[in-house]
Amino acid sequence: MPELPEVETVRRQLAPRIEGRRVLDAGAFASAKFVPAMDVVGATFTSTGRRGKYLLIGTDDNRELVVHLGMTGQLGFHADADHDDPYQRAWWLLDGQPEELLGFRDVRRFGRLRVVPAGDYSSIPTLAAAGPEPWDEALTPELFRELIGRSRRPVKTQLLSQRPIAGVGNIYADEALWAAGIHPRATRLGIDRAERLLAELRRVLGAGIDRGGTTLRDYRQLDGGTGTNQFHLDAYGRAGRPCRRCASELRSTVIDARTTTYCPRCQRA
DNA sequence: GTACGGCCCTGTTAGC
DNA sequence: TGCTAACAGGGCCGTA
16 A cells, blocks of 8 residues: 555656656546546656655646555556556556656556646645645644644544645554554644654654565555565554564554554553 | 545455 | 455545
8 A cells, every 4th residue: 555655665766767758658547537647648757756645747848647556556667558457557658769668557446647737736635635744844743733633533534634744544654653652543642742653653654765665465666576664564464463562462443444553552542 | 624424446355 | 166245445525
């Protein structure tokens, strides 16, 4: 499940492969989620950015191709159009010697593509309302606490909403809450706990990037490689196993239809 | 504005 | 063995 570290890993690998290259042709699976791929034919990719879990590929005509990988989305280069792959949802033929095909594969079709005027995300609600990037200097513990405090919903729900901070999904939310010793259903954070949670979010996301992402099943890097962060998880996917801090049995609950793993002893409500 | 449930999707796994 | 149902979950949308 691509979250910020996975998207950032793909972005870093993608940038040198697409910037300065013109889109000669494109195609897409017949769905509104993917047909915007064809809107960039004739344009040249000029930049490769990221906001939260969204990839932002700038073009020379002042637009952006916005890519969300969803649950199972993968970007990769192919020698030719792979007509045998039933899960190829979009592709772009890039100029150069040789010409290359960038493909977007997405088994479950939770991913989506959009082409927007550069910087205008009004048609993408979650992106438009996204909170600060984790390493934004303006994101102080005080601001983070205030953003969390704007709703009385559980802190886990808040993190998944992308509003207090951009790019956190189910895996890194569970990891950061475990590391900070905060119960996922906590609704109020004092400044100390807000500061701790922010620090742990930055740490787990940074470690995720350093390890090339978390590959549990579908996530792949641009070259098809896997990340290694899955070998360093303390909470996510470990329900029923002992807490690495206190040896209590980790529990599993459901928040917002997402499996949530936590330590009932270390993470008090 | 906010909260919440339902929906989109399909491969994998559990249960009968 | 073969079938069915449950499950995984990020984002969007309709409703309250």
